[in-house]
Amino acid sequence: MIKFLINPFKTIAGLRALMAGLTIMILTVLVGWAGNIHFPDVISLKTSADLPFQYLLIQTISNWFVFSLLLYIYAIFFSKSSIRAIDIFGTQALARFPYLPGAFIGFSDSIEKFGKFILSKTIQPGLTISVSPMEIAFAFILLFFSLIMLIWMVALMYKAFSISANLNGPKGIVGFIVILILSIVVTATISFKLFETGLFG
Secondary structure, three states: OHHHHHOHHHOOOHHHHHHHHHHHHHHHHHHHHHHOEEOOOOOOOEEOOOOOHHHHHHHHHHHHHHHHHHHHHHHHHHOOOOOOHHHHHHHHHHOOOOHHHHHHHHHOOHHHHHHHHHHHHOOOOOOOOOOOHHHHHHHHHHHHHHHHHHHHHHHHHHHHHHHHOOOOHHHHHHHHHHHHHHHHHHHHHHHHHHHHHOOOO
């Protein structure tokens, strides 16, 4: 079971991975929508109230699609193997499953309340927010949990890429990092532009 959670791509790939991954992403959007969590770029998970379901869905799909497309293009040029788009896109969809449990942190207001508390002590001293030591401790636990989910997801994304593109070593690692950074910029811009249109407000 542990091996499967660390590397499910040895047993699930291609169309099966794509269908499972898309199902998980839709479930993640549902949980995020219910718990006021959204996904502003390819790896971010943030609290934000009253965002419509369709906005979160487009946001999540674009995060997956942009990253997968850039990985696929990179693999075509730098891998010596025959690359199938279904393998890249499918395994990357499946690799996003750690954000399904991660999205559940939105059902607690501890992180949002703690953030407002920090603002009241720094940037906005006029803001009065009372937070108990228990709430602060719980906020740190949730933040640590979300960090673990992030690390797990990025590790799965790299593992999926290295297997489906048959790229290991410096060529695979450097390419993955560069594409990840580029994808963060592109997907964050897409999220902002979508929000800016006012279509989902």
